[in-house]
Amino acid sequence: MEPRKKPIQPKKSNVQLMFNTHDPLEELNRAERAQEDDYFRKLDQELMAALRDKSAEEIEQAIRTYTRMRCPKCGEPLEGTLERQVMIDACLGCGGIWLDKGEWEGLVGPKAYGWLQRLFAGLIAYKP
Structure with missing residues (x-):
């Protein structure tokens, strides 16, 4: 038997499809899926x-935990010591001393005015 020279091709039909290929349910399904995707x-x-x-809150809390009561210069923990009835923070690593607000006045006494300020205060208070 001899092989065929030309492949057989199906005949083209002249008949048009009698039904619509547009499926409204498929469009509804696509719209529902799009809404679901947007929601999620x-x-x-x-x-x-x-x-x-x-x-961010956890990181901030960790930073507070690891930097609280640490020496700003070397990072070693600060140790509170009592000096003239004032608690000061001292670093054992670098020997630095760190004071909180009001501790300096507790150590050296109230703020002293200079001679010029005392002169002006005396002139203002003086009433002939």
């Missing part, structure tokens, strides 16, 4: 924002 995308964004905020 928004939900994911809200969750990610909440996680970012939570992470």
Whole structure:
């Protein structure tokens, strides 16, 4: 038997399709899926924002924990010592002394005015 020289091709039909290929249910399904995708995308964004905020708060808390009562110069922990009834923070690493608000006045006494300030105060208070 001899092989065929030309492949057989199906005949083209002249008949047009009698039904519409447009499926309205498929469009409804696509619209529902799009709405569902939007809903879950928004939900994911809200969750990610909440996680970012939570992470930022945790990082801030960790920074406070690890930097509180540490020497600003060398990073060693500060140790409170009592000096003339005033609690001062001293660093054992570098020997620095760190004072809180009001502790300097507690150590050296109230702020003393210079001679020029005393002169003006005396002139203002003087009434002939």
